[in-house]
Amino acid sequence: IxxxxxxxxxxxxxxxxxxxxxxxxxxxxxxxxxxxxxxxxxxxxxxxxxxxxxxxxxxxxxxxxxxxxxxxxxxxxxxxxxxxxxxxxxxxxYGEVDFSRLLEEQKGKRLNMNFVGLFWLQMLECVQVCHDRGIIHTDLKPANFVLVRGALKIIDFGISHAIEEHTVHARRDAQIGTLNYMSPESVIRSEAGQQMALGRPTDVWALGCILYQMIYGRLPFGEFKDHPSKLRAITNPDYQINPVDSSAIAAMKRCFKFGEKERPTIAQLLEDPFLKPWLSEFFCSFLPS
Structure with a gap:
């Protein structure tokens, strides 16, 4: 070539x-x-x-x-x-391996929160770079993160969009993405035939789905096998996504807020206690006074 x-x-x-x-x-x-x-x-x-x-x-x-x-x-x-x-x-x-393959290798193994925290942090940092440049990815999923010489990097910007100056949303005529990681607002607007106006919270929702997948070994809404049922669950504000009882519970719940404006920014997630366990009361109790 x-x-x-x-x-x-x-x-x-x-x-x-x-x-x-x-x-x-x-x-x-x-x-x-x-x-x-x-x-x-x-x-x-x-x-x-x-x-x-x-x-x-x-x-x-x-x-x-x-x-x-x-x-x-x-x-x-x-x-x-x-x-x-x-x-x-x-x-x-050249990416040696994508993150979806790493998740496959974790199936059946004991949950390792060090693994979860390490890669969650790197994903947030990758998306933060895009958001800082006014770019909304809109198709975040494990396969769109790859390891390059041991470091996680974000890929596949085919349907990403840059935010126009003085706005907070990227616009497109149609939504193309992966249903399992699509936010409620992207599904609702797509079904209504509206021009897509998707903001940073859309990416935050998808990251929450990936965090859920890392911990559970399956996706939220994974119990719905047919397309219509899954769409109804995603767009139902009363549907409860029950995360595990771990230090990730608060971060995950914040990502899954139904209202776009209620979801945290990537910068706020980077400061979440989940990624700062040394600030917890339990850890601090062992530190010398």
Missing amino acids: QVKGVPYQKLCLVGRGGSSRVFKAIDKNHTVVAIKKVSLHKLDNEAIKSYENEVALLRSLRGNDKVIQMYEDETVLNERGRKLPKTLYVVME
């Missing part, structure tokens, strides 16, 4: 979806990278716009160690040189 004249040696296919494929490759300096190849000529304008949006956001987030780094991108035109793009290549950092 060549991207902007730079040759890369393909090692293996590591992922595919729809019209895109992701390869593990090495450059001339033997640095391992991931190369996403997207066949744009097979997509409609909306899908092409999604990929263009992802590339633009990755460019804007370059240099931040909480976000997967994009090294290069190139859109190749068709053979006749017309303006219709044919193939998009994106060269990025």
